[in-house]
Amino acid sequence: MSTTKITVNTxxxxxxxxxxxxxxxxxxxxxxxxxxxxxxxxxxxxxNKPFCDGSHKGHFEHDAIAFDLPPKKQA
Ligand code: FES
Structure with a gap:
């Protein structure tokens, strides 16, 4: 099985x-x-959604730092 990597860019x-x-x-x-x-x-x-066209530059702020989600609740 191949892996897909998703990087959250700052x-x-x-x-x-x-x-x-x-x-x-x-x-x-x-x-x-x-x-x-x-x-x-x-x-x-x-x-050009859903694709990035560079419009975020200077207009979007999010410092992408990984964190842990709480455990998934049991049904
Ligand atoms: S245009 Fe690049 S994230 Fe929205």
């Missing part, structure tokens, strides 16, 4: 590397043109 996008299947709300896949690395917008400013 003040910017989510960088996704590896085997990627990106689909819309209906499950229709985006044609990534053979790319194995994409950047997905998380600031909401891109004019």
């Amino acid at each position: 003040n910017g996008s989510l960088k996704i590397e590896g085997e990627i299947e990106l689909v819309d709300k209906k499950g229709t896949p985006y044609n990534l043109g053979g790319r194995e690395v994409i950047s997905v917008c998380r600031c909401g400013l891109s004019k």
Whole structure:
């Protein structure tokens, strides 16, 4: 099984590397043109959503530092 790595960039996008299947709300896949690395917008400013177009620069602040989530609640 291959691994997909998602990097939360400080003040910017989510960088996704590896085997990627990106689909819309209906499950229709985006044609990534053979790319194995994409950047997905998380600031909401891109004019090419869901992809990052660089619009976040100077307009989005988030210091990306990993932390632990609390344990998942049992059903
Ligand atoms: S994260 Fe880059 S345009 Fe939104």
